[in-house]
Amino acid sequence: MTVKTTTAAVAEAIDQEMARDDRVFVAGEDVRVGGPFGTDAGLHAKYGDRRVVNTAISELALAGLGVGAAAVGLRPIIEIMIMDFMCVAMDQIVNQMAKMKYMLGGKPTLPIVVTTHAGIDSSSAAQHSGSLEAWFCHVPGLKVVMPSNAYDAKGLLISAIRDDSPVIFIHNKRCLQTSADVPDEAYTVPLGVADVKREGSDVTIVAIGRMVDEALEAADELQGDGVSAEVIDPRTLSPLDMETILDSVRKTTRAVVAHEAVRFCGIGAEIAATISDEAFDYLDAPVKRVAAPFTPIPFAPVLENLYLPTRESILAAVREIV
Amino acid sequence: MTVKTTTAAVAEAIDQEMARDDRVFVAGEDVRVGGPFGTDAGLHAKYGDRRVVNTAISELALAGLGVGAAAVGLRPIIEIMIMDFMCVAMDQIVNQMAKMKYMLGGKPTLPIVVTTHAGIDSSSAAQHSGSLEAWFCHVPGLKVVMPSNAYDAKGLLISAIRDDSPVIFIHNKRCLQTSADVPDEAYTVPLGVADVKREGSDVTIVAIGRMVDEALEAADELQGDGVSAEVIDPRTLSPLDMETILDSVRKTTRAVVAHEAVRFCGIGAEIAATISDEAFDYLDAPVKRVAAPFTPIPFAPVLENLYLPTRESILAAVREIV
């Protein structure tokens, strides 16, 4: 157990899985120098060109490389530098990777992890700050993972690498910079299992990615007002562990869902709609959503700060319903 | 007023707008021969190569052609043959078209209509049958239109062509084949305004695209059981006319949302979540969703029929809550 940044924990997870299984390899832009975010630090020195494949700026071919290699027995980790860049790789990810097993009557197993970096950080503006998890959640055949801290990131990534289905693994950029106690050895955090980050009895806050820390801070402050908030981190968005969320809401009778992506048609809509349906008889107040406003992401920090949901937005939403 | 197929009504709308405004042009694959679905019938003979641009199989460049041409004063109609093919054009549509005005501080107007064909028809399988409207609804800067009949299709398309913002105009393939009374002259149906297709007092059915006819049939049958169903067709999904939907639900106290896309993270989640929140005190039952199961689209008709939501699925959902 050592305190590590999420970035270091991620690099460690990849290293340990590559050491464990020769079929695992990494391909992406600038992975040779450790990756633009440092999540591949040390890998090229240890595994060389064969298993750390530094590619051209060709995300569509890069994703296809993953599909083809997986279809014949390898276990690719495909790195799409920034989530907005997924737009140039969508066909291979959505029409090929996600559908191939089904279209082929079940024959191929496609153990592919597509990692990417999402979210607002240091004024990267409209084409480098997006959170598009909802798109991939809408695609049958894909699993979608979005960790909020170093411990979960390492354990979930190892599970994703060992999983036999395609997994879209989304790193929030600011979460990458946070640190936590992380075991030095390999371990798994199961896919599809939500985590109750904090227990509470008055309101359930379902928080995703970077919103988890904001929610925990909000929960501390609510404690002061005598409001006991339960904070749930789904960790995996598809398949989504609704049972854990529903059990919590049936107990607290109130819920707020928070994410960094825009609200309209975000994953929060799915969670809120399902809670409102399946916990209908338990709810004492409407399910509230905290999310970004419906606009492209601005460059100016003063606007970026207005755009980004925070503990304050979560507090406001909770106070509306308790 | 003449009975026309939606296909003919669409071709008529494009023709009338091209005749009205020389800045309007059509670009896409096989548009010269009238388009793979016939929505460009007669255009090339009348307007020639200059305004009916038959392009290579290069959807990304095709979408970019629209962005660039619009930025300097034209009004492109860009045809992406099948909605699943949008995957190869996502960058120009999402990162460029949708964000350009905002990123540039408001300077460009981008009057672009991107038309495409969605939905299940005649066993087209997993890469030719998708309904991806929820993706585009999640993108600020885009408007999303999905008509359910010939009259709305013509009027909405003319509004979209005259609109100064990018519009994703989704034709459901089966709706294209239906007929209705359609005025021969040009007319507009406003974007962002839902239409109450049938008035009722006991339950609100919000139906999208092909589900509208299914919902109307279901409503007829419900009438027999003494259940009065109101059927609302949003027509425009973004911006979404929630007011009309909420007014209806506040009256009926019950709601079902139906679409052909998969349920998880579909537009139905947004509608259901918003109803559940903003009509919370009026609801006498949970909002139910009717949508496709979470799987790629199968080829076999026997499976395709199981996959596709129908009037039966809508009836079942309504009967759960009335």
Place this chain on the structure above:
Amino acid sequence: MDLPEEQMIRMLETMVRIREFDERAALLMEQARIHGSVHLYCGEEAVGVGVCEALNPDDYITSTHRGHGHLIAKGGDPRLMYAELFAKSTGYNRGKGGSMHIAALELGMIGANGIVGAGAPIALGVAFASAYQDNGRVTACFFGDGATNEGAFHEALNMAAILKAPVVFVCENNLYGEWTPASQQTSVRDIADRSASYGIPGVIVDGMDIMAVHEAVVEAVARARRGEGPTLLECKTYRFYDHVGRDFGILKRDPDEVAAWRARDPITLWRAELIAQGVLDEAGADAITERAQAEMEDAIAYAEGSPDPEPEDLMRDIYS
């Protein structure tokens, strides 16, 4: 290049079997006995057969929407193919893919594809894996002339060249993409010219001459196996029928153009060659056609009589 007589005969037989398969597939579509749309390979048989005859059973191919010929050339069983077209549970894809997604991984046929150009990045990945696993296998990637205008084609060829992936890119230049002539959508007449963008060999062959195709592929495959990377091979060929089915009625092509190409039917040419060489006599050649026709009729009967998928199959095989 000298080939054993039985191989020369097999090459004719495979071309004939593809022709007989697709002629019947067209008929079945017209009769609405099968579902979806079929893209016929008729006229292009020399390409698929010439290529696959240069591959080992454990080599790979990626295909297109026009993939029946590729699969038969790689060893596909017409019974399981028709079963797929009939959307039966006995089909290669259990009835869940259909013509546009037909595949047989066990034969190294990674799949037809409904997305033009999408096979190239996948072929890159398959070939990358062969190099990674050092198993000496080669991948042949089929695509049309129109597909070379998709970004996927460009990205895949550049990356394959850089990685020296053991892949042969085979362009079936049939002069049309759907109902648009190549001259209106492709900025070069010879697709092989595009090899210059990747510093790889670009070769043009007469796609109606199976030996010409075969010899070029044998060399490209040898090069790939030696670890010297990809080749772009352009086969000049022609779509005897419409884009979908036999006559969709959307575009009338110049009858002289059609006649000129039909006069160079790859099957007629090869059959005449074998008879000229004394490898076959008329009777022997006719017997091949009769065998193929009987095989296809039997396969259709098998397919049509096969069971539909079960309702549970709808939600099966989405995840591993």
Place this chain on the structure above:
Amino acid sequence: MDLPEEQMIRMLETMVRIREFDERAALLMEQARIHGSVHLYCGEEAVGVGVCEALNPDDYITSTHRGHGHLIAKGGDPRLMYAELFAKSTGYNRGKGGSMHIAALELGMIGANGIVGAGAPIALGVAFASAYQDNGRVTACFFGDGATNEGAFHEALNMAAILKAPVVFVCENNLYGEWTPASQQTSVRDIADRSASYGIPGVIVDGMDIMAVHEAVVEAVARARRGEGPTLLECKTYRFYDHVGRDFGILKRDPDEVAAWRARDPITLWRAELIAQGVLDEAGADAITERAQAEMEDAIAYAEGSPDPEPEDLMRDIYS
């Protein structure tokens, strides 16, 4: 090619202004006085200036993430540019775009771009519109060597060639894409070779020699205006600094390589040329630098003192 002396001097002055602008932009980033990241044009000035000097004020350009030099060359005002980098409401994009999206439609500068390769399809559309409107305008599309491996580049060039769009594709081959040398990601040494895929002229010039760039562009622009379609012009140049800022510390390039290229600084070369030709003397040349430095200091002061965007700007200008 003979140019008027004032133009020759303006070319030097514009290069110097770009250099002085970006040196200061780097400093401001290091001091965290501006936000986001800046991609410096230092070393590549001869390309942007050589190209834009061949364009009319109403011609268009599309740019890249490394776009400051392009905008200044097209007539951009450093005060409004720094204001954008400072995220101020007086910036070209009202502070909502930043360095990677800086644009000035009123100057025909359609925009920098955060997506590598994405400028090419947009340039195609702009050029298509010029032909459609028959206004005689030409579009210059700037992109890097790495961008030519994106599908967007390939699709745009093919379509531009087919449509004979009045566009000049200008590749700034600076030998690297981020921290990856071109040799590891681009399968040809000369990007100009890729013109063969589109049947258009491919021209290679010394990107450190502004006259060489200029003359090649003048010819390509004339060709485009005559309706003969696009040209692919490759300018061999070099990134004097790191991919982002001056030294990001990720990749150490070979010091000899850096020194050799710095020895061919396009500004030093052109300055010496003008002095040799007697167009300028040392004092006159120094005065240009001093003017540029003063201009940039003034511009920074203006920018830093400008107001931030208003909260209402967050939800403004999303739709028209």
